[in-house]
Amino acid sequence: MVTRFKLLPTVVAVVALTLVGTATPAQAQELPDSVRVELERLRVRLDSLEALVRRLQGAGREPEAAVARDALADLRAAAQAAAGGVAADTVTGPDPDAQFSGRQRSMQALNPEISINADILAHMNTGDPGQDNFAAREFEISFQSALDPYSRAKVFLVHHAGGPEFSAFESEEGGEEEPGGTEVEEGFVEWVGLPAGLSLKFGKFFQRFGTLNRWHGHALPFQSRSLPHLAYIGEESLSQAGASLSWILPIHGFGTYDATFEVTRSSNGQLFGESVQPSYLGHVNAFWQLGSASDLDLGLSWINGSYETDAAAFARNLIGIQAAYTWRPPARSRYRELVVRGGAMILDGLVPTQGVAAADGSALGLWSLAEFRLNQQWLVGARLDRAENPLDTEQTAWLGAATLTWWQSEYVRLRLEYDVLNRSMAQNEHGRLWLQVTFAMGPHKHETY
Numbered sequence: 470m471v472t473r474f475k476l477l478p479t480v481v482a483v484v485a486l487t488l489v490g491t492a493t494p495a496q497a498q499e500l501p502d503s504v505r506v507e508l509e510r511l512r513v514r515l516d517s518l519e520a521l522v523r524r525l526q527g528a529g530r531e532p533e534a535a536v537a538r539d540a541l542a543d544l545r546a547a548a549q550a551a552a553g554g555v556a557a558d559t560v561t562g563p564d565p566d567a568q569f570s571g572r573q574r575s576m577q578a579l580n581p582e583i584s585i586n587a588d589i590l591a592h593m594n595t596g597d598p599g600q601d602n603f604a605a606r607e608f609e610i611s612f613q614s615a616l617d618p619y620s621r622a623k624v625f626l627v628h629h630a631g632g633p634e635f636s637a638f639e640s641e642e643g644g645e646e647e648p649g650g651t652e653v654e655e656g657f658v659e660w661v662g663l664p665a666g667l668s669l670k671f672g673k674f675f676q677r678f679g680t681l682n683r684w685h686g687h688a689l690p691f692q693s694r695s696l697p698h699l700a701y702i703g704e705e706s707l708s709q710a711g712a713s714l715s716w717i718l719p720i721h722g723f724g725t726y727d728a729t730f731e732v733t734r735s736s737n738g739q740l741f742g743e744s745v746q747p748s749y750l751g752h753v754n755a756f757w758q759l760g761s762a763s764d765l766d767l768g769l770s771w772i773n774g775s776y777e778t779d780a781a782a783f784a785r786n787l788i789g790i791q792a793a794y795t796w797r798p799p800a801r802s803r804y805r806e807l808v809v810r811g812g813a814m815i816l817d818g819l820v821p822t823q824g825v826a827a828a829d830g831s832a833l834g835l836w837s838l839a840e841f842r843l844n845q846q847w848l849v850g851a852r853l854d855r856a857e858n859p860l861d862t863e864q865t866a867w868l869g870a871a872t873l874t875w876w877q878s879e880y881v882r883l884r885l886e887y888d889v890l891n892r893s894m895a896q897n898e899h900g901r902l903w904l905q906v907t908f909a910m911g912p913h914k915h916e917t918y
Contacts (some may be wrong), residue, residue: 484567581614584911596899600635637700666717673710677729677752688915696854697814697834709733749775766793785818812838832857848874
């Protein structure tokens with residue numbers, strides 16, 4: 470008796486299906502999609518019940534409990550067939566080996582994206598061909614993740630293996646070798662999509678002093694940063710801990726404009742000495758689309774802080790102006806491209822060579838570079854820089870370079886570069902030949918902004 474009551478809803482469904490089945494074709498077409506889907510499921514149930522009746526008629530009478538189990542198994546199989554699009558007559562019952570699979574978020578999806586970038590050099594100084602010939606200059610591990618719809622985080626761990634480096638005003642013939650070490654190059658959380666076009670960054674980051682300062686070393690168009698950057702900031706990017714607020718200006722029409730204000734703890738020894746006081750940076754940028762194939766980018770940056778040593782303390786300002794022109798035909802952007810960049814840097818507040826007071830005046834640096842894409846894989850480039858010594862503005866340094874770059878793929882790049890560095894206080898300067906190999910593993914390759 471219990472089994473009959475359990476099968477009563479199915480009998481009612483079959484009766485409803487029979488009544489609906491008497492509707493005309495025109496009336497059936499007017500039914501909502503949800504009703505038609507439910508009718509299809511009921512038809513599958515009816516087919517399974519008819520198959521059950523045929524088996525019972527052929528096998529004779531069975532115990533009531535066995536009939537109930539078979540009916541329940543067939544109904545489950547029919548429901549699975551209706552949900553999965555499998556023909557009902559091919560389903561004989563549930564698979565005892567089937568594994569339950571939940572639809573909750575996989576724990577692996579919570580892991581950050583991990584990438585590795587490497588910068589390896591082969592080097593020959595024409596003045597001393599046997600010195601510092603090979604160096605695994607840098608290995609970088611990056612972790613990046615979208616924390617939630619409102620924020621994201623990035624952490625870059627870098628190991629400097631040391632190697633042949635040169636500074637703008639290093640008097641030693643062979644240059645200076647950078648000591649090895651591991652550090653957090655960048656590590657910050659960023660809130661994006663804030664009201665009024667704002668975004669906020671908090672942590673340690675490459676500051677918005679121009680565009681190239683934000684690029685990591687393996688992504689630069691030459692083996693080192695510009696000569697003024699080497700003279701006034703150092704070999705690495707200007708990277709300090711603090712907060713950065715960016716704003717896309719609500720100016721509509723021709724061009725896009727943004728502004729950035731940053732407050733950081735002074736930690737760049739070449740720019741601020743031993744100071745740990747706050748430094749303040751402001752940057753404004755304008756971007757114009759000149760046509761379908763070309764655009765122009767202009768930027769103005771300024772950073773203010775204090776330079777402190779045991780013998781002196783004075784205010785220091787560094788101003789940067791830069792421009793970039795890009796030509797990239799839309800139909801052949803993978804095969805033809807021209808990028809020309811240039812700018813000036815002015816350092817106000819010179820380091821005194823004697824006494825405790827800062828020297829008057831300022832140091833000026835100029836830089837320029839260009840790259841032209843010959844085809845999908847080959848590029849040629851040229852570079853010309855000039856910088857005045859912040860310790861003695863009567864001393865200047867010039868750097869000229871030419872490059873030939875081959876992109877084996879978007880993950881592997883080989884570059885041949887020849888540099889000529891001339892310093893006014895040295896009479897016999899020699900050229901340097903570099904072979905630079907960079908490769909990337911993971912989703913984030915040679916990231917630029």
